[in-house]
Amino acid sequence: MAGGLRWRGEALLSAGLAAFLCAFRVQAVCEGATVTQELLKEGFHRDLLLKVELGVVREHSGECTVAARTHLPPGIYVDPYELASLQQHNLTKAVLIPDVDVEAPEYLATDLLVLLYLEPDPWCFHCFTATLPVHGRYHRPAEDSEEVLVMLKSPEVLVCCCDSRLPAECWKAAEVEAPCSGKNAGPCQWYSITHKSAHEESILQVPVGLRQHISMVCAVTLLATVLCSSLILAAMCKYGQFSEVICSE
The missing domain is CATH 1.20.5 (Single alpha-helices involved in coiled-coils or other helix-helix interfaces)
Incomplete structure (x- = not known):
């Protein structure tokens, strides 16, 4: 017994x-990843700097691609024409979902999903970085503040290792229809990894106008429009080919 x-x-x-x-x-x-995001510059036109440090060891990372899936609120957008120019010069690589209306103000815009590919950082072991130009949208005039705060949450870290086997206990399959890299024409399996953020949120300060200035702004705009139109008409009457017809009328 x-x-x-x-x-x-x-x-x-x-x-x-x-x-x-x-x-x-x-x-x-x-071991998860550590994500650091920082908004560079000031005003409406900023650069979003992302840095991801993987916690996995090298023999499990292999030839992997690291990306950040970021949800941008209506107050921030990415210019698709600027992004296409940067990608043409191999300065950045990202996928925008859905299409972006660059002219819409904040109160008429919708959320934007960005899949940003990160490049290995030569100065940091197991680090990946990327920079994405972002722009603040115009907001409604405020009552008593000349700035509006737009919260940018921490992104989701994705890893795609099409040519290597990952430990199954570490990764959770993610639904992402995008190629692993420029070498792959079609989509492959992405995996989401747990991460901790240096800061849970980044704050974008967007300048806005004040409601009590609306009358003054409208009056100055109207005066400037009338003055510029008068100067253009006077120049046309004096130097234009059809000056006689326009001025006689």
């Missing part, structure tokens, strides 16, 4: 030790 109890105790102890070592191994291998 005593021998059986002792055998059971040793078996439970061995199982517990094995479970602890397995959990320790998974935690060591599956």
